[in-house]
Amino acid sequence: xxxxxxxxxxxxxxxxxxxAEGLKVLAAALPGDVKLETTEYDxxxxxxxxxxxxxxxxxxxxLKTHDAILLGAIGDPSVPSGVLERGxxxxxxxxxxxxxxxxxGKLFPGVASPLAGSPQIDFVVVREGTExxxxxxxxxxxxxxxxxxxxxxxxxxxxxxxxxxxxxxxRAAARPRKKLTLVHKNNVLVHAGHLWTRIFQQxxxxxxxxxxxxxxxxxxxxxxxxxxxxxxxxxxxxxxxDILTDLAAAVTGGIGLAASGNIxxxxxxxxxxxxxxxxxxxIAGQGKADPTATxxxxxxxxxxxxxxxxxxxVEAAVAADLAERGNAGTRSTTEVGDxxxxxxxx
Amino acid sequence: xxxxxxxxxxxxxxxxxxxAEGLKVLAAALPGDVKLETTEYDxxxxxxxxxxxxxxxxxxxxLKTHDAILLGAIGDPSVPSGVLERGxxxxxxxxxxxxxxxxxGKLFPGVASPLAGSPQIDFVVVREGTExxxxxxxxxxxxxxxxxxxxxxxxxxxxxxxxxxxxxxxRAAARPRKKLTLVHKNNVLVHAGHLWTRIFQQxxxxxxxxxxxxxxxxxxxxxxxxxxxxxxxxxxxxxxxDILTDLAAAVTGGIGLAASGNIxxxxxxxxxxxxxxxxxxxIAGQGKADPTATxxxxxxxxxxxxxxxxxxxVEAAVAADLAERGNAGTRSTTEVGDxxxxxxxx
Ligand SMILES: CC(C)[C@H](C(=O)O)[C@@H](O)C(=O)O
Ligand SMILES: CC(C)[C@H](C(=O)O)[C@@H](O)C(=O)O
Numbered sequence: 001x002x003x004x005x006x007x008x009x010x011x012x013x014x015x016x017x018x019x020a021e022g023l024k025v026l027a028a029a030l031p032g033d034v035k036l037e038t039t040e041y042d043x044x045x046x047x048x049x050x051x052x053x054x055x056x057x058x059x060x061x062x063l064k065t066h067d068a069i070l071l072g073a074i075g076d077p078s079v080p081s082g083v084l085e086r087g088x089x090x091x092x093x094x095x096x097x098x099x100x101x102x103x104x105g106k107l108f109p110g111v112a113s114p115l116a117g118s119p120q121i122d123f124v125v126v127r128e129g130t131e132x133x134x135x136x137x138x139x140x141x142x143x144x145x146x147x148x149x150x151x152x153x154x155x156x157x158x159x160x161x162x163x164x165x166x167x168x169x170x171r172a173a174a175r176p177r178k179k180l181t182l183v184h185k186n187n188v189l190v191h192a193g194h195l196w197t198r199i200f201q202q203x204x205x206x207x208x209x210x211x212x213x214x215x216x217x218x219x220x221x222x223x224x225x226x227x228x229x230x231x232x233x234x235x236x237x238x239x240x241x242d243i244l245t246d247l248a249a250a251v252t253g254g255i256g257l258a259a260s261g262n263i264x265x266x267x268x269x270x271x272x273x274x275x276x277x278x279x280x281x282x283i284a285g286q287g288k289a290d291p292t293a294t295x296x297x298x299x300x301x302x303x304x305x306x307x308x309x310x311x312x313x314v315e316a317a318v319a320a321d322l323a324e325r326g327n328a329g330t331r332s333t334t335e336v337g338d339x340x341x342x343x344x345x346x
Numbered sequence: 347x348x349x350x351x352x353x354x355x356x357x358x359x360x361x362x363x364x365x366a367e368g369l370k371v372l373a374a375a376l377p378g379d380v381k382l383e384t385t386e387y388d389x390x391x392x393x394x395x396x397x398x399x400x401x402x403x404x405x406x407x408x409l410k411t412h413d414a415i416l417l418g419a420i421g422d423p424s425v426p427s428g429v430l431e432r433g434x435x436x437x438x439x440x441x442x443x444x445x446x447x448x449x450x451g452k453l454f455p456g457v458a459s460p461l462a463g464s465p466q467i468d469f470v471v472v473r474e475g476t477e478x479x480x481x482x483x484x485x486x487x488x489x490x491x492x493x494x495x496x497x498x499x500x501x502x503x504x505x506x507x508x509x510x511x512x513x514x515x516x517r518a519a520a521r522p523r524k525k526l527t528l529v530h531k532n533n534v535l536v537h538a539g540h541l542w543t544r545i546f547q548q549x550x551x552x553x554x555x556x557x558x559x560x561x562x563x564x565x566x567x568x569x570x571x572x573x574x575x576x577x578x579x580x581x582x583x584x585x586x587x588d589i590l591t592d593l594a595a596a597v598t599g600g601i602g603l604a605a606s607g608n609i610x611x612x613x614x615x616x617x618x619x620x621x622x623x624x625x626x627x628x629i630a631g632q633g634k635a636d637p638t639a640t641x642x643x644x645x646x647x648x649x650x651x652x653x654x655x656x657x658x659x660v661e662a663a664v665a666a667d668l669a670e671r672g673n674a675g676t677r678s679t680t681e682v683g684d685x686x687x688x689x690x691x692x
Contacts (some may be wrong), residue, residue, distance in 0.1 A: 004463070051656040059679070081532050081533045081536075081539070081543075082532065082533045082534070082536040082539070082540075083541075085533040085534055086533075086534070089457065090534070110464075113462070114462055114571045114572050115461065115462060115463055115571070116458075116459070116460055116461060116463075117462075131477075133498075133500070133534070133535060134534055138500075138535065138536065138537035138538065139537055140540075140541065142539045144544070145504070146504050146505070146508075147503075147504060147505075148503070148504040148541055149501065149503050149504075150503075150537040150538045150540070151499055151500060151501055151502070151537065151538070152479075152499070152500040152502075152504045152535045152537060152538045152543040153481070153497055153498070153499050153500075154484075154498040154500070154561075155495065155497055156495070156496045156497070156498075156499060156500075157493075157494070157495050157496075157497075158491070158493060158494040159492070159493075162492075184367070185585070185588075186427050186428065187427045187428045187431040187432075188428070188431055188432070188436070188479070188480055188585075188627040189479060189484065189498045190427075190428040190432060190484065191484035191485055191486045191496040191497065192426070192484065192496045192497070192498045193427070193500060194427075194428075194486075195486065195494055197427075198490070217588075217589055218588050218589050218592035218593075219592060220592075220594050221567065221589055221592050221593040221596065222593065222596040222600075224593075224602065225460045225461070225571060225596045225597060226460050226596055226600070239531070239534075242531075242534075242563075242564050243440075243563055243564050243567055245564075246565060246568050247563035247564075247567040247568065247570075247571070247593070248565050249568065249569040250567065250570075250571045250572055250573060254568075254572070255568065261372055262597065314492050321543075345427060
């Protein structure tokens with residue numbers, strides 16, 4: 001019999017609650033002969049306060065031995081900004097070379113969009129995950145004084161861009177519309193922008209069936225709200241992808257529904273799946289959090305591990321659940337999870 | 347009698363058409379004893395193709411002698427990306443130290459928003475204009491090869507941040523709601539982000555009447571579409587401001603209505619006013635372009651030069667025109683201009 005060795009990082013706030021539901025749905029969706037083995041890791045604000053640790057080397061080494069990672073949410077206002085982001089979340093992405101940050105933007109039937117007229121939205125953002133302004137290559141001089149100067153360096157390599165661009169072309173080629181949009185700011189960030197543009201055009205020659213276009217990031221935000229149906233696959237840099245995928249979540253019904261994968265397609269390291277939302281300390285522990293984004297992240301995890309039919313089943317369960325929610329009273333976190341388990345098992 | 351010495355850069359595409367209307371409204375709005383002296387400068391794609399020049403030193407020196415600059419739009423697909431942006435638009439901002447990039451986000455009554463329920467939107471973005479990732483401090487190594495590495499450096503100084511933050515506090519203090527939001531990404535870009543945050547808090551001590559909050563740029567895009575009414579004044583870095591103000595334009599009815607000012611409050615250099623939209627070559631020369639954004643930029647120009655009542659009159663004319671547009675047939679560029687002149691003179 002096969003097994004799936006999953007590392008679970010529930011994290012902070014609502015992370016615990018939504019991950020519990022995600023695991024229930026995962027267990028229900030997996031084929032009967034696959035044994036799900038989970039190991040839980042206590043990381044996040046609590047551990048940081050208790051021991052000062054964000055991601056100890058031993059934990060990193062243990063995480064590496066798993067097939068995949070499921071993460072809930074990390075963060076708490078009691079921890080200074082940047083400590084858990086750089087010391088845990090980004091450290092994981094860099095250590096496991098998660099260069100494909102995959103974030104679907106899909107407006108499911110029945111979900112209210114803040115956009116008038118509820119447009120058809122079904123695109124996916126392929127965000128670069130290991131370069132750009134996220135590399136942590138910044139510093140400051142005369143820190144804390146009136147003469148302080150602070151820098152942040154965006155590092156971009158042909159190697160790093162080519163692999164994410166090729167991945168995006170492959171995904172576009174596999175979709176019905178076969179359309180790929182590069183988003184950057186190549187009229188201002190000319191060096192990074194021209195490198196992205198050159199590689200985008202170069203790799204495109206291998207995919208003549210994919211139609212392409214280019215948008216500056218500022219213009220892209222306009223189309224996200226005025227014409228989101230124009231997008232199929234979007235490939236973009238780390239920071240622009242961060243910004244655009246929150247906006248994508250907003251126009252497709254909110255971050256309560258937005259899933260993501262931090263993927264290393266080579267399999268050399270485990271990929272990690274997590275809802276885009278944060279730890280929402282204001283509603284933590286109240287059983288109010290919507291676990292749907294986590295469940296959709298579980299669908300991405302299944303798909304990544306080759307359980308394609310099972311992934312589709314989970315996504316279909318979510319779609320059916322969302323379509324029927326209507327104006328029904330608000331359900332608790334476990335009620336939503338149970339409903340999804342029911343659909344997946346049914 | 348007084349005079350207003352205005353440098354006019356119509357630029358490319360629809361730039362010519364919208365600037366003509368802007369000037370008509372400006373002439374109609376100015377007090378009778380103010381002589382409007384305009385000098386037109388031929389800059390943009392045409393000049394670049396003819397002579398290779400983007401912004402010659404002599405032109406820069408001449409521009410400097412004016413009270414203000416009105417710009418239409420710059421850019422054409424025939425010019426490589428970055429040439430006119432860095433060589434003309436950004437060169438002007440840096441040469442004239444336009445550190446306050448002011449961009450209102452206001453949904454006028456009668457204007458359709460892509461957002462459901464047409465929320466109340468009335469904020470202003472104070473975007474830093476001379477630092478951050480816009481400084482042009484990038485480069486590339488092994489350019490054009492598979493080993494290329496390209497960098498972009500974001501430069502941030504206490505001096506540069508303090509002046510824009512103080513300006514934003516002043517603007518917030520002068521508005522009824524007195525609320526200022528800092529937008530950055532201080533959990534990832536920790537050096538630049540912490541500098542912005544420190545100065546934001548420090549300067550805030552001089553403005554106890556202003557309430558403040560902080561949002562990461564990704565979260566800010568969510569609120570732009572789900573709760574835009576929460577914003578009053580926003581202060582942010584150059585790149586985040588670029589992105590957020592296009593999104594702001596989109597949710598307030600489109601870039602056909604978005605005005606901007608590149609301001610040097612010291613008066614040491616002329617400030618420049620321009621619509622946020624581009625040269626729109628697809629509709630150029632057809633009398634179709636909406637001159638409203640240019641006219642609203644003229645209102646900002648008037649306000650900047652101390653013609654406060656006249657600025658209010660122009661904005662009121664635009665508001666009345668927009669409120670009455672309804673489903674009336676599309677008017678031409680000059681028809682809109684004439685209607686606004688009529689209202690301003692009436
Ligand atoms: C928490 C933060 C480091 C992270 C990012 O900026 O990538 C988050 O915003 C995200 O999008 O996953
Ligand atoms: C054209 C470009 C240089 C410019 C910018 O990025 O600032 C434009 O997008 C703007 O917002 O004025």
